[in-house]
Each structure stands twice: as structure tokens, then as C-alpha cells.
Amino acid sequence: MTDTPPAFILVRPQMGENIGAAARSMLNFGLDHMRVVAPRDGWPNERAVALASGAGRVLDAAMLAQDTGAAVGDCSFVFATTARDRDLTKPVYSPEAAMAEARARGLRGERVAILFGPERTGLENDDIALANAIVSVPTNPAFASLNLAQCVLLIAYEWRRACAAQVPVSTAMAGTEWATQAEVSALSEHFERTLDTAGFFWPEGKAPAMKRHLRNLWSRLPLTRADVQTFHGMMRQMVRWKERG
Amino acid sequence: MTDTPPAFILVRPQMGENIGAAARSMLNFGLDHMRVVAPRDGWPNERAVALASGAGRVLDAAMLAQDTGAAVGDCSFVFATTARDRDLTKPVYSPEAAMAEARARGLRGERVAILFGPERTGLENDDIALANAIVSVPTNPAFASLNLAQCVLLIAYEWRRACAAQVPVSTAMAGTEWATQAEVSALSEHFERTLDTAGFFWPEGKAPAMKRHLRNLWSRLPLTRADVQTFHGMMRQMVRWKERG
Numbered sequence: 465m466t467d468t469p470p471a472f473i474l475v476r477p478q479m480g481e482n483i484g485a486a487a488r489s490m491l492n493f494g495l496d497h498m499r500v501v502a503p504r505d506g507w508p509n510e511r512a513v514a515l516a517s518g519a520g521r522v523l524d525a526a527m528l529a530q531d532t533g534a535a536v537g538d539c540s541f542v543f544a545t546t547a548r549d550r551d552l553t554k555p556v557y558s559p560e561a562a563m564a565e566a567r568a569r570g571l572r573g574e575r576v577a578i579l580f581g582p583e584r585t586g587l588e589n590d591d592i593a594l595a596n597a598i599v600s601v602p603t604n605p606a607f608a609s610l611n612l613a614q615c616v617l618l619i620a621y622e623w624r625r626a627c628a629a630q631v632p633v634s635t636a637m638a639g640t641e642w643a644t645q646a647e648v649s650a651l652s653e654h655f656e657r658t659l660d661t662a663g664f665f666w667p668e669g670k671a672p673a674m675k676r677h678l679r680n681l682w683s684r685l686p687l688t689r690a691d692v693q694t695f696h697g698m699m700r701q702m703v704r705w706k707e708r709g
Numbered sequence: 710m711t712d713t714p715p716a717f718i719l720v721r722p723q724m725g726e727n728i729g730a731a732a733r734s735m736l737n738f739g740l741d742h743m744r745v746v747a748p749r750d751g752w753p754n755e756r757a758v759a760l761a762s763g764a765g766r767v768l769d770a771a772m773l774a775q776d777t778g779a780a781v782g783d784c785s786f787v788f789a790t791t792a793r794d795r796d797l798t799k800p801v802y803s804p805e806a807a808m809a810e811a812r813a814r815g816l817r818g819e820r821v822a823i824l825f826g827p828e829r830t831g832l833e834n835d836d837i838a839l840a841n842a843i844v845s846v847p848t849n850p851a852f853a854s855l856n857l858a859q860c861v862l863l864i865a866y867e868w869r870r871a872c873a874a875q876v877p878v879s880t881a882m883a884g885t886e887w888a889t890q891a892e893v894s895a896l897s898e899h900f901e902r903t904l905d906t907a908g909f910f911w912p913e914g915k916a917p918a919m920k921r922h923l924r925n926l927w928s929r930l931p932l933t934r935a936d937v938q939t940f941h942g943m944m945r946q947m948v949r950w951k952e953r954g
Contacts, residue, residue, distance in 0.1 A: 489859070494849040518852060560870075602869060604739040607763060614734070617859055618866055624847060625805075640798060659943060662950035681939060685930050688798050694926060698904060705907035706951040 470566045470576040470623065471527075472616060473499040473535050475591055478583050480511025485613035486580070487512070487522040493620035494627070498526040499535045499577075532579065532591045539577040541569055544587050544595035545615055547608050555597040559622040562599040567626035578619055583612050640690040645683075651692050652682040658699050662706075715811045715821040715868065716772075717861060718744040718780050720836055723828050725756025730858035731825070732757070732767040738865035739872070743771040744780045744822075777824065777836045782891040784822040786814055787928070789832055789840035790860055792853050797834065797925050800842040804867040807844040812871035819887065823864055828857050838925040839890065885933040896937050897927040903944050907951075 472490055477483050477500065487498060503509060507528050516523055529535035536542050543562050544554075557565065566576040579595060581587035592598070601610060601618055610618070643651075656675055665671035687695075717735055722728050722745065732743060748754060752773050761768055774780035781787050788807050789799075802810065811821040824840060826832035837843070846855060846863055855863070888896075901920055910916035932940075 488852075491852040492848045492855060492859075494852075518854075601866070602873065603737045604869075607733075607736040609763075610737060614737075614859075614862055617862060621846070621863055621866075624849075628847060655943070659946065662946050664943060664946040677935075678939065681936055686800075687930075690798065690922075691926055694923065698900070698909060701904065701907050701909040702947040702951070706947070709954060 466573055468570045468573055468575050469495055469497050470570060470578055471497045471499050471535075471539065472620070473501060473529075473532070473577050473579050474503070474612070475501045475532055475535075475579055475587060476504065476582045477580075477612065478504045480505060480509040480513075481515045482583060482612045483509055483512035483523070484515025484517075484519075486616040487516040487519040487526075489613055489617035490620050491519040491522055492617070493624040495620050495623060496522045496525065498522050499529060500526050501529045501532050501535045503528075504582075532594055536577045536579075536594055538575055540574040541565070541597075542577045542579065542595040543597055543599045544579045544592045545581070545599050545601070545619065546587055546592065547600065547603065547610065554592070554595065557597055557599050559599055559601055559619055560625070562597070563619065563622040563626040564629075565597075566623060567629075580612055580615055640688040643687045643689050643692045647689065647692050648682055648687060651687075651695055652679050654696060655682070655699060658703060711818055713815045713818050713820050714740055714742050715808075715815060715823055716742045716744050716780075716784065717865070718746060718774075718777070718822050718824050719748070719857070720746045720777055720780075720824055720832060721749065721827045722825075722857065723749045724857075725750060725754040725758075726760045727828060727857045728754055728757035728768070729760025729762075729764075731861040732761040732764040732771075734858055734862035735865050736764040736767055737862070738869040740865050740868060741767045741770065743767050744774060745771050746774045746777050746780045748773075749827075777839055778890075778894060781822045781824075781839055782889070782894075783820055784890050785819040785887045786810070786842075787822045787824065787840040787890060788842050788844045789824045789837045790826070790844050790846070790864065791832055791837065792845065792848065792855065797837055799837070799840065799925070799929055802842055802844050804844055804846055804864055805870070807842070808864065808867040808871040809874070810842075811868060812874075822890075825857055825860055834921060838921055839894075839928055841928055841931070885935040888932045888934050888937045890928070892934065892937050893927055893932060896932075896940055897924050899941060900927070900944060903948060 472495060474483060474486060490496060490498060500507060512523055513520055569576050579587055579591055603610060665674050717740060719728060719731060735741060735743060745752060757768055758765055814821050824832055824836055848855060901923060910919050
């Protein structure tokens with residue numbers, strides 16, 4: 465069984481601009497299977513192609529369908545995106561849960577579809593009746609409206625997150641690596657020794673607490689080897705400066 | 710302590726359309742604290758207002774700043790959004806992890822900032838050097854470009870998701886609190902000035918890169934107010950020592 469990506473189905477889209485932007489948003493997150501149901505301005509759409517800049521191949525490969533039923537004919541599970549509450553009994557998924565489901569089914573070779581409605585009105589109840597479940601983006605109830613391309617963007621983003629489920633948070637290390645504890649200790653000692661010579665730990669009675677505070681500080685900071693060398697270098701330079709008189 | 714929402718900071722934005730769309734995207738997910746750094750076409754911006762339809766109050770309340778440093782002065786933690794790999798050592802967060810962090814800090818009354826760069830070029834390294842961490846949206850490497858409003862939309866979406874999650878609020882601050890960016894900047898400048906006098910930035914051709922590296926280092930370290938005072942104190946003592954001869 466092959467890994468089958470979901471089909472994003474634009475139902476009766478109106479503005480070519482939005483179709484193009486939807487293609488870009490899909491490709492931003494690695495999706496390229498678009499279907500288009502009865503686009504208002506016909507097909508192909510020049511404005512869509514112009515706005516898709518770089519994602520034109522998503523439009524070139526898009527399947528054109530006469531109605532929503534035909535567009536989802538080969539799909540085993542269909543999600544309908546909608547913001548408003550509908551008078552229909554359907555499971556409602558968050559975008560994250562929906563794309564986790566889509567990903568799991570896709571890995572089993574199933575074709576999943578996500579329906580996106582026309583800009584002004586959204587999906588009609590007849591479209592939604594063809595869906596197995598609803599996906600709803602949790603927007604601010606006082607300012608809920610997302611446009612078509614934004615909705616596509618968020619769902620595509622969640623699809624990619626579902627694909628990458630175990631993404632570790634990495635650190636861009638710019639050619640260096642974390643310092644070892646031994647290196648941090650050596651740095652701490654270098655500073656302690658030099659600061660002692662310079663009279664920093666004063667009054668004497670407070671010196672042990674001050675030293676402990678400083679050792680604690682160094683060990684708490686997330687220092688790279690490059691950072692450690694930088695701090696060593698600063699301190700060496702201050703000493704040279706002093707010695708030059 | 711009051712629940713403090715993050716500030717979304719648009720750095721040198723170019724198109725009014727994108728500023729308006731960003732305002733809408735923020736409000737879609739319940740965010741209304743915008744700051745704008747040196748917008749190309751001045752401020753207020755008519756195109757932005759026209760495109761913000763319904764989210765105009767986000768623009769009305771937006772704080773205008775001359776430079777990025779001024780815009781983040783009162784923030785205790787700063788994220789920089791960037792797609793490209795940068796030659797800087799910073800922790801890299803996913804949008805989800807970043808907004809979980811922002812949410813946890815916000816609940817402790819801390820102001821977190823997220824920097825968004827200009828449309829064409831993204832943030833400059835000097836902006837990124839002011840940030841504690843990077844947020845990177847995991848796009849398709851073969852088609853990575855997100856526009857400004859899309860990036861704002863995804864981060865705002867993740868913020869709302871973080872609000873819906875039960876974020877544990879941890880505290881182990883030992884009688885101090887995180888330094889603000891302004892305090893860290895002052896520390897960075899103190900070191901830079903003194904090290905300059907001491908001849909640290911040598912050879913001259915390398916001085917700008919060395920200074921940037923150092924500013925980046927300071928902004929990356931999780932420093933408390935006590936830590937900042939300790940570092941100031943060290944440097945002052947080294948100067949006194951030198952001056953005693």
C-alpha cells in the first residue's frame with residue numbers, strides 16, 4: 465500500500481486569486497493533490513495560475529469535477545471544513561485531530577478528502593451531507609471569519625504536523641556544539657581566579673556565597689563551545705589590558 | 710499577575726495589505742497587541758486599515774517603534790520567525806512549542822514578543838540577535854516561502870491552541886525574575902564598550918561580526934536580573950582593577 469496524501473477539494477470557488485493562493489499553501493506543506501468542483505470562472509483559471517507562482521503544477525494536475533459527489537467518489541473518508549454550527553449530526557474534529565486521522569488513513573492507502581466551501585457562503589448542507597465528519601478551526605467567536613486560502617493553509621499545516629508527529633525541537637548550532645561540563649567548569653574557575661585577583665569577591669565574609677552564585681550561574685547557562693571560548697577570550701583580554709598598564 | 714498576551718511585532722513591513730491581513734489573522738485567534746517597527750510607507754497606513762476590515766482596532770492600538778530594540782524593550786522573551794538557516798546559535802522552536810512557552814510566560818505576567826520580518830527579505834541578523842529564540846514553521850523545503858500574513862496566521866493559530874491546552878505554570882525563580890530585553894541590551898552594551906576600550910575586537914575587519922556574535926550570545930542566555938547585576942559587577946571590577954594600575 466502506498467502512502468496516499470489527502471485531496472483538498474475546492475467546492476465552487478469564486479476568485480482565481482484564492483485558488484492560486486490555496487495551491488501555494490498546499491505546496492508549502494508538501495501537498496499537491498487538488499480537486500476543483502464547478503469553479504465560478506471556468507477552468508483553467510488565469511488569475512489562479514498567476515497567483516500560484518511556483519505552485520502552478522498543483523493547478524495543472526488538479527482534477528475538475530461537476531459536483532461534489534463526483535469529486536469525492538473515490539474517497540474513503542471525507543471531511544467538510546466549516547465555521548458555522550450546522551443543523552447536522554456529525555463528529556466535529558479539530559484540524560489537528562482531523563489531519564491525524566487523515567494521515568493514519570493515508571498510510572493505509574486510503575484516499576481522504578477535505579472539502580473547502582466557496583468564499584462568501586461556505587459549504588452548503590448538501591455538500592456537508594456527503595462528508596463523514598466536520599473540521600472546524602477554533603477561531604475567536606467574536607471575529608471568526610477565515611478566508612479560503614487561510615483555511616487551506618491551516619489544514620495543510622496540520623497535515624504536515626501529523627506527518628512529522630515526532631519532531632524534536634532542535635537548535636541551530638551554527639557549526640558548534642554544546643560545551644561539556646568540564647569545559648564550563650574550567651571557564652568558571654578561570655573567571656573565579658581572575659576575579660579573585662581583581663578583588664571582586666569582597667567583603668571577604670561574602671566571598672563563598674558570591675563564588676557559589678557565580679558557579680551556579682555558569683552551570684545554568686546553555687553555553688556552546690564557541691561561547692565558552694568567547695568568555696575565556698574576554699577575560700584574557702581584560703587581563704592583558706590591565707598588564708599593559 | 711495578569712495574563713499578558715504576546716506582542717506580534719512587524720519589523721519594517723512593506724505592504725499595507727499585509728499589515729491589514731496580519732491584524733485580521735491576529736484577531737481571528739483572539740490576539741490584539743501589535744507593534745510596528747519602521748513601516749516602509751509610514752503610519753497610519755490607509756491600505757492596512759482598508760484590508761483590516763473589522764480588525765481595525767488592532768491597528769489603532771498598535772505601538773509604533775523606530776527600531777527593533779525599542780520595540781522589544783519591555784519584553785522578557787523574544788522569538789524571531791525565520792525560515793532560512795542562520796549562522797547564529799539559538800534554540801529553534803516549532804510554532805507549537807514557541808506558543809506553549811509564550812503562553813506559560815504570559816500567564817506569569819511576562820510580555821513575550823514575536824518578531825516578523827519584512828516581506829521580501831525576512832528579518833536581518835541584527836534583529837535576530839535581539840531574540841532569545843527562533844520560531845520556524847516546518848514548511849516543504851522545496852517550496853518554503855510563506856508570506857507575512859500567513860506566518861502571522863499560523864503563529865496566532867498556535868497561540869490559541871496553546872491557550873486551549875492546560876499549560877502548567879512553573880516557577881522556581883529564587884527571589885528574582887527574568888531580566889527584560891532592555892536590561893540585557895544595557896549589559897550587552899556595557900560589555901561591548903568596555904571590551905572595545907580593552908582592544909578585544911581585533912582585527913578591526915572582524916569587529917562587526919564579533920560584536921554581533923556577542924550580542925547574540927547575551928540575548929540567547931536565560932539571564933535573571935540578579936545575573937545581569939553580577940555580570941555588570943564583574944566588568945566594573947575588572948576596570949577598577951586596571952585603573953588601580
